[in-house]
Amino acid sequence: MATKPSLPAGKVLVDASLLVGIIDRDPDACLFIPILSRCVVTSVNFGEMLYKLEQLLDVDPQKVESAFVGLGLQIDSFGLSAARNFNELKKIDELSRSTQLAAGVAKHMVKSLSLADLACLSYGLDAKLPILTGDKHWCTLNQYGFRGVVFDYRSPVTTF
């Protein structure tokens, strides 16, 4: 019987998608509220989450920050050593895109990495932290050489 993948003990890097999912009361995301005190998010992805919630629903960014910080979430600045991983990630992205195109995926359906994606993934590589996201595409990147560990919080097998 296959072992269910589970989050390792210790710090976990979370993507903006998990935090947006929590505010949206996504039950899969809310499962992780009790472990926010061992989670870290980059300032870039935190900012992304804040603007998205305000843009869509006028959610007060100061209150969102208070709630997550109060629950123990650590917000870390994004620095140069993480940024140095962008080149490697863009090569992985190009390989992933060309493989999708070769497999017949329509050009407009090809999944690729945005700047926000790069911010989270590169910080995860730099800090050697497992990454928790709602973006299933990130879980496909290992086959193209991504060295990090990604968990999809929407997968029913991600436990802690």
Place this chain on the structure above:
Amino acid sequence: MTQTFTSHMTSYPVRLDARRRPTLPSALLEEAGIRAGSQELVARVDGPGRVVLEDPAALLASLQASAVAKKPARNIRGSLVDHLLEDRRNDKSLKL
């Protein structure tokens, strides 16, 4: 247990001592549904001369309720995460 709040809540005078410590009246905490002791709170400045002290879990619950309630009026269907991921897919900053 859900607590119901009215718009007429009592005001209590509170003094900061020389070491910046306030003593919060028990009736104030009771009215707010905050238990004294080990409960973690979060504090923030909410304007000149105004400090808000909150239970982060209660604040999160209120943000969640407000966000979910606003979705139909904003014509937002499906999950907010899907909107975020769609935004990222449309990010042209790194496209060749």
